[in-house]
Amino acid sequence: IGGQIVRYEGLRDLTVEVSRDPGRDPKVAVFSGTKFSTSTRLTERILAMFGEATWPDLPGHTADWLALQRQVSRLPGADRLLIESFPADGREHLCIYGFAGRNAQQTLGLLVTRRMEDLGLHPLGFVATDYATLIWGLDPVPDARTLLDPAALAEGLDTWLQGNAVMKRTFRNIAQIAGLIERNHPGQRKSGRQATFSTDVLYDTLRRHDPGHLLLAVTREEAMRGLVDFARIAAMLDRVGDRIDHLHLTRVTPLAAPLFLEHGKVPVEGAARERLIAETAARLMAEAGLA
Numbered sequence: 269i270g271g272q273i274v275r276y277e278g279l280r281d282l283t284v285e286v287s288r289d290p291g292r293d294p295k296v297a298v299f300s301g302t303k304f305s306t307s308t309r310l311t312e313r314i315l316a317m318f319g320e321a322t323w324p325d326l327p328g329h330t331a332d333w334l335a336l337q338r339q340v341s342r343l344p345g346a347d348r349l350l351i352e353s354f355p356a357d358g359r360e361h362l363c364i365y366g367f368a369g370r371n372a373q374q375t376l377g378l379l380v381t382r383r384m385e386d387l388g389l390h391p392l393g394f395v396a397t398d399y400a401t402l403i404w405g406l407d408p409v410p411d412a413r414t415l416l417d418p419a420a421l422a423e424g425l426d427t428w429l430q431g432n433a434v435m436k437r438t439f440r441n442i443a444q445i446a447g448l449i450e451r452n453h454p455g456q457r458k459s460g461r462q463a464t465f466s467t468d469v470l471y472d473t474l475r476r477h478d479p480g481h482l483l484l485a486v487t488r489e490e491a492m493r494g495l496v497d498f499a500r501i502a503a504m505l506d507r508v509g510d511r512i513d514h515l516h517l518t519r520v521t522p523l524a525a526p527l528f529l530e531h532g533k534v535p536v537e538g539a540a541r542e543r544l545i546a547e548t549a550a551r552l553m554a555e556a557g558l559a
Contacts (some may be wrong), residue, residue: 306398308500311367314399318343337522341515344399344523351412351507352524354517359392362412363524365389366397370506371497373532377401379424379501381536383415390483390540395533402527406540412514418505425498439487440467446483 275289290338307313317323323482337343344350344365352363360514364380377394381403384391391405409415429435443449450468474481520528 270421277442292351296298301399305421306367306369311399312346315344315346315367319345320426322429329429333522338487342513342523347508348511348513349504350516351415351512351514353409353412353514354521354524355408356404356528358519360408361520361524361526362405362409363402364401364412364523365399366487366501366504368500369497370396370398370499371399372504373397373399374376375425376501378428379421379536380415381405382428383420384409384426385536385540386540387414388539390543391538392540393533393535395527397527397529397530400523400527402524402530405536406543408516409514414511414513416505416512420503421501421505425492429488435487435491436468436471438491439471439483442483442487442490443467498530502504535555 269286272288273290273292274286274292275292277285277287279285318334323334326334333341335365341352342350344367350365351363352365354361354363360379364373366376368376373396377396380401381391381394384403384405389405389407390453391403394401394403398403440449448470471484471487472486478484
């Protein structure tokens with residue numbers, strides 16, 4: 269820390285106490301960065317490029333990759349939404365090429381899997397990138413249009429956000445700006461839990477007794493814009509309208525393949541896992557001659 273090697277001594281409230289210890293090999297904490305969402309202008313250029321007949325300016329392997337995608341499925345377009353369904357690894361997969369940025373595609377995965385759960389389609393998990401959301405589950409999706417109703421997605425987002433840690437974390441920042449709580453500084457607090465507890469209680473109290481309060485409205489707006497990026501989902505759905513192409517294919521497509529290697533897979537805890545447990549138990553009972 270600050271060019272010096274230190275030893276961890278303890279934690280008092282939210283203050284880490286250390287002492288100098290130059291004789292030890294340091295463990296250096298490294299932040300390797302994060303992924304930023306693709307800008308809307310870059311997205312427009314990528315989708316426009318997909319509409320070209322050939323790609324002489326691209327590397328050969330990239331041009332071949334896009335040509336194969338066009339051959340086995342189709343390429344996403346600026347004024348249409350491409351969705352692919354295909355089986356892989358014993359699961360049914362749904363890939364939504366929204367090109368809305370990572371935050372928005374992550375939020376889309378949360379909302380669509382919630383809709384799938386409500387419709388009894390048994391989702392198991394999803395993963396998102398800047399350009400697509402890949403969802404896997406036990407049952408095929410017959411018509412993805414039913415999952416992308418803007419009003420239903422917005423309602424699902426409201427329900428999900430209300431009790432979510434995202435909203436409480438955002439509300440804490442709003443409460444600091446409004447002067448309801450003081451910003452934490454090392455050594456200035458007696459209790460490390462007091463301020464966090466009070467903002468959570470204040471948030472829950474306002475939700476229960478004054479849901480239209482200005483602070484809640486500002487919190488929701490900030491969460492929607494900064495953390496979940498729902499505006500880009502709404503803009504994408506507004507742009508494509510009812511021009512949604514849902515293709516049912518027999519194998520993984522070139523554009524979908526990289527998503528299988530993506531980190532950050534999000535499991536969905538729901539009826540699908542209960543069904544898997546029940547099916548596994550029934551199979552084991554049958555193999556043991558007890559069924």
